[in-house]
Amino acid sequence: MEFIQTIEDFAWIGWLVLILVFLVIEMLTLDFTFLMLSIGGLAGLGADLLGAPLWLQVIIAAAVAAVLILVLRPPLLRRLRRGEDPTPSNVDALLGLAGRVLATTSEVAGQVKLANGDIWTARVEGRGALDPGTPVRVVRIDGATAFVRPELEEQTP
Structure with a gap:
């Protein structure tokens, strides 16, 4: 029981690491998927700082990330690719x-x-x-x- 309590006490470190990993991957891919996952991780970190149990933090992070990927990512990608040059290349x-x-x-x-x-x-x-x-x-x-x-x-x- 003490081990689980230690994990819950230091979950904020795990959230920070996860957020940073997702942001680094996003910088390499530029696809907005990992950006949405990192914002979900930020929601999980916020839930941790407000005292929510670990299982609720994970659910909140997953729900926020899923909503952002399904709702916010498609219009962001359309807006990003709006100015692309339609001229064929190569x-x-x-x-x-x-x-x-x-x-x-x-x-x-x-x-x-x-x-x-x-x-x-x-x-x-x-x-x-x-x-x-x-x-x-x-x-x-x-x-x-x-x-x-x-x-x-x-x-x-």
């Missing part, structure tokens, strides 16, 4: 990009220069070979290889 930015064949390109090997100035190893999507100077469009990227189709094929339905 591989997504290359899909549909125009280019010209630099070296004869077939379904085995080739080289194209894209409209953004990048030179890529390329393959033809489908059958056939494309001569240098042929206008093409990127249809997919696989690793460091751009799969292209002749520009004329994409314009005809």
